[in-house]
């Protein structure tokens with residue numbers, strides 16, 4: 047805007063120096079200031095419009111960010127679901143100390159050491175999953 051003001055000042059100086067008739071000079075000054083008002087109004091309007099556009103874009107960006115956050119949440123949940131379906135975890139309740147812990151299904155393993163009391167717990171993978179033998183193990187549906 048500084049440039050505009052400088053131009054305006056130099057414009058006034060120029061017409062004052064070149065138009066000798068005072069009536070003509072006042073008339074041109076008046077007309078020019080009316081014209082300038084319109085130009086400045088238009089500039090204000092354009093600036094406001096651009097500000098509005100920027101605000102709209104910022105709002106849209108915010109909405110997109112929120113949507114992305116939701117999508118990320120869903121993806122994380124899906125990953126969790128996939129993991130819990132890939133690995134059947136078994137909850138073991140130690141028959142010696144009642145300590146509960148979870149192991150991955152590994153049918154090659156026939157026994158596991160209780161992390162709490164150190165006793166060896168026999169694993170029976172052939173048992174009916176629906177009716178766990180005496181609470182020794184049960185399928186965890188997570």
Ligand SMILES: [Zn+2]
Pocket residue numbers: 140141142143144145160161162163164165
């Ligand atoms: Zn134990």
